[in-house]
Amino acid sequence: MKHIISILLENEAGALSRVAGLFSARGYNIESLTVAPTDDASLSRMTLVTRGTEDIVEQICKQLNKLVDVVKLVDLTGDTYVERELMLIKVHAEDQVRDEVKRLVDIFHGQIIDVTDTSYTLEVTGDSEKIDALLQALTKITILEVVRSGRLGIARGEKAFC
Amino acid sequence: MELTGAEIIIECLKAEGIDHVFGYPGGAVLHIYDALYKQDEVKHILVRHEQGATHAADGYARSTGKAGVVLVTSGPGATNAVTGIATAYMDSIPMVVITGQVPKPLIGNDAFQEVDSVGITRPVVKHNFLIKDVRQIATTFKKAFHVATTGRPGPVVIDIPKDITAAKTRFSYPANLKMRSYCPVNNGHSGQIKRALDLILSAQRPMIYTGGGVILSNGSDELRRFVGKLGYPITQTLMGLGAFPASNPLSLGMLGMHGTYEANMAMHHCDVLLAIGARFDDRVTGDIKKFCPTAKIVHIDIDPSSISKNVKVDIPIVGDVKHVLSQLNHQLAKTQKQLDESALKNWWVQIEEWRSQDCLKYDRDSAIIKPQFVLEALHKITEGNAFVTSDVGQHQMFTAQYYGFDEPRRWINSGGLGTMGFGLPAAMGVQLAHPDETVVCITGESSIQMCIQELATCKQYGLPLKIINLNNGYMGMVRQWQEFFYEKRYAMSTMDGIPDFVALAESYGHVGLRVVKPEDVQPALEKAFAITDQLVFIDFITTQEENVYPMVPAGGGLNEMILV
Numbered sequence: 060m061k062h063i064i065s066i067l068l069e070n071e072a073g074a075l076s077r078v079a080g081l082f083s084a085r086g087y088n089i090e091s092l093t094v095a096p097t098d099d100a101s102l103s104r105m106t107l108v109t110r111g112t113e114d115i116v117e118q119i120c121k122q123l124n125k126l127v128d129v130v131k132l133v134d135l136t137g138d139t140y141v142e143r144e145l146m147l148i149k150v151h152a153e154d155q156v157r158d159e160v161k162r163l164v165d166i167f168h169g170q171i172i173d174v175t176d177t178s179y180t181l182e183v184t185g186d187s188e189k190i191d192a193l194l195q196a197l198t199k200i201t202i203l204e205v206v207r208s209g210r211l212g213i214a215r216g217e218k219a220f221c
Numbered sequence: 222m223e224l225t226g227a228e229i230i231i232e233c234l235k236a237e238g239i240d241h242v243f244g245y246p247g248g249a250v251l252h253i254y255d256a257l258y259k260q261d262e263v264k265h266i267l268v269r270h271e272q273g274a275t276h277a278a279d280g281y282a283r284s285t286g287k288a289g290v291v292l293v294t295s296g297p298g299a300t301n302a303v304t305g306i307a308t309a310y311m312d313s314i315p316m317v318v319i320t321g322q323v324p325k326p327l328i329g330n331d332a333f334q335e336v337d338s339v340g341i342t343r344p345v346v347k348h349n350f351l352i353k354d355v356r357q358i359a360t361t362f363k364k365a366f367h368v369a370t371t372g373r374p375g376p377v378v379i380d381i382p383k384d385i386t387a388a389k390t391r392f393s394y395p396a397n398l399k400m401r402s403y404c405p406v407n408n409g410h411s412g413q414i415k416r417a418l419d420l421i422l423s424a425q426r427p428m429i430y431t432g433g434g435v436i437l438s439n440g441s442d443e444l445r446r447f448v449g450k451l452g453y454p455i456t457q458t459l460m461g462l463g464a465f466p467a468s469n470p471l472s473l474g475m476l477g478m479h480g481t482y483e484a485n486m487a488m489h490h491c492d493v494l495l496a497i498g499a500r501f502d503d504r505v506t507g508d509i510k511k512f513c514p515t516a517k518i519v520h521i522d523i524d525p526s527s528i529s530k531n532v533k534v535d536i537p538i539v540g541d542v543k544h545v546l547s548q549l550n551h552q553l554a555k556t557q558k559q560l561d562e563s564a565l566k567n568w569w570v571q572i573e574e575w576r577s578q579d580c581l582k583y584d585r586d587s588a589i590i591k592p593q594f595v596l597e598a599l600h601k602i603t604e605g606n607a608f609v610t611s612d613v614g615q616h617q618m619f620t621a622q623y624y625g626f627d628e629p630r631r632w633i634n635s636g637g638l639g640t641m642g643f644g645l646p647a648a649m650g651v652q653l654a655h656p657d658e659t660v661v662c663i664t665g666e667s668s669i670q671m672c673i674q675e676l677a678t679c680k681q682y683g684l685p686l687k688i689i690n691l692n693n694g695y696m697g698m699v700r701q702w703q704e705f706f707y708e709k710r711y712a713m714s715t716m717d718g719i720p721d722f723v724a725l726a727e728s729y730g731h732v733g734l735r736v737v738k739p740e741d742v743q744p745a746l747e748k749a750f751a752i753t754d755q756l757v758f759i760d761f762i763t764t765q766e767e768n769v770y771p772m773v774p775a776g777g778g779l780n781e782m783i784l785v
């Protein structure tokens with residue numbers, strides 16, 4: 060099953076490679092991973108998506124917690140949470156395709172953020188299913204480039220993690 | 222007054238009460254060596270290979286409980302140390318390893334003797350640091366010793382660029398430390414303790430299985446009290462031997478692949494298993510699917526990730542073994558609940574029947590020296606009181622089976638990583654920590670050659686080790702597996718070109734003895750142990766194709782042992 064794990068870690072050189080190294084050394088899978096400093100510059104917040112049986116995910120969480128750089132960790136999957144992903148996508152767009160792409164972008168509440176005579180660059184946010192759905196809808200159009208941020212997650216409700 | 226980074230390092234070591242550093246110099250650490258030269262509180266032991274430094278520091282740590290300290294140069298100094306760091310990591314041994322690094326401006330340039338030491342060691346350390354500013358040295362050392370010695374202990378590497386050891390700043394060693402991301406739990410959850418004790422007391426066929434965690438936490442006294450009060454059978458892992466006395470009738474000896482028949486059978490048939498500071502290693506459990514099929518399991522461990530990793534347990538208790546055992550003792554003293562005496566009596570009848578198989582019997586009248594015989598003779602002559610290190614192989618298993626350790630921290634071997642070459646340098650560390658004690662290294666003709674150069678270190682520092690070389694002319698343990706599983710095709714496990722160990726020992730300035738007849742074993746040991754101011758290397762020419770029995774073959778359950 061898919062698990063989305065939120066991790067607060069020391070914003071130190073090497074902290075990311077400790078997490079990544081743990082996954083490769085123990086053969087765990089990482090579906091996506093995003094990391095950036097928080098409002099407290101000494102901390103980074105990481106969102107990691109992994110798949111595994113309950114036992115494996117329990118081990119993953121324990122092993123992550125054991126890393127000296129990890130301050131706190133929560134498996135969001137156990138609770139209700141909001142998840143978002145950002146995608147930037149560059150497509151070939153000429154003639155009537157331009158209209159069609161524009162229509163699709165509107166339907167998905169996205170934006171066109173860069174334009175040339177022959178291309179559009181689009182921006183969309185949403186949960187991963189929505190992003191996947193847009194990609195699906197664009198299959199007939201020539202996609203030049205796709206960048207996805209990987210998922211971010213945050214628990215619903217007023218309770219804060221840090 | 223301002224001090225250089227190098228001087229600060231020495232001050233940090235003094236502040237931590239470090240009396241010995243094991244190391245080897247080189248370009249990147251010359252400032253530190255210069256600072257060492259100018260003082261005499263911290264004694265530096267010069268090894269002959271950096272692997273030896275790490276094992277020596279490791280032996281020092283295992284025999285004292287204090288952190289061992291290593292100092293090596295950048296590049297090859299650091300890479301040579303990796304085997305010893307990994308060895309300490311696998312057995313959770315507290316160690317602080319200082320590696321020199323190229324000057325900060327050169328990092329990343331493929332400079333002379335540059336390697337990414339932090340990257341290379343990351344998977345085999347509890348934590349590591351790269352110091353980037355002279356002002357970070359003191360707090361980094363404080364953190365390093367704290368992390369290495371608390372919680373589940375382990376090695377910590379501090380990588381220090383050369384220019385930072387020359388830079389200056391004011392020194393003050395932090396009195397205490399708070400790390401928001403590192404706070405090990407010592408006390409067990411009181412509810413879990415009560416629940417665990419209820420289950421333990423309700424057992425019809427109880428079994429206690431303990432590991433290295435008891436020794437690491439110094440929980441031996443608490444364990445003896447607890448087991449003694451209950452009268453339950455106890456078995457110990459390779460790493461746990463000595464925490465509970467082997468000579469106590471409640472002890473069933475070691476368990477696992479080369480454990481005793483009675484220990485493994487009792488494990489298999491118990492209805493309540495109490496695991497303490499042990500991690501259900503594959504060498505202990507045999508086939509996990511067949512492990513303790515009828516048992517409810519309580520597991521005490523300081524590392525939450527050890528719990529339910531290999532075997533699902535019913536009552537986990539996270540905490541320091543010593544603390545948790547004293548909580549259990551406390552609870553036991555005040556509980557109303559009684560254990561089932563008659564069930565326990567029946568259980569012991571069954572266990573004694575298993576024990577009467579005498580699974581460690583061997584031919585005591587052999588015309589060729591049996592390794593088991595040497596170990597029993599050694600036990601007699603040292604009265605079971607020696608510090609004993611070993612290398613890896615059959616001789617290691619024979620020592621675990623036949624030496625009978627009664628005290629913790631006396632049995633020093635590489636269990637987790639199984640590092641050949643560990644025995645001799647580890648014994649040096651033990652002897653330096655305990656100058657007046659008898660220190661013995663049990664080895665084989667293959668293992669000893671992996672760190673034989675340390676014989677020179679022993680000479681330089683006058684370490685009167687007794688080296689027992691069980692010379693069977695084979696990588697015995699490899700040969701045994703080839704005999705059992707590859708129809709005796711002894712691919713590359715024959716040791717040819719064996720040196721004349723007696724002459725070799727003598728060339729290093731030590732005493733060398735060779736023993737070929739069983740009747741000479743006792744006199745040779747007497748002679749060797751009468752020499753207290755010199756290292757004695759005794760080369761015992763033993764039976765060549767001895768096998769370690771009993772044995773749980775790969776894929777077998779603990780009840781499926783091959784007996785002699």
Ligand SMILES: Cc1ncc(C[n+]2csc(CCOP(=O)(O)OP(=O)(O)O)c2C)c(N)n1
Pocket residue numbers: 612613614615616617639640641642664665666667668669691693695696697698699
């Ligand atoms: C560094 C290292 N290389 C290889 C091995 C694999 N290995 C395990 S036991 C063994 C043979 C040990 O032979 P010896 O030291 O003569 O001891 P014996 O088994 O004969 O008692 C080998 C090669 C190991 N444990 N460590």
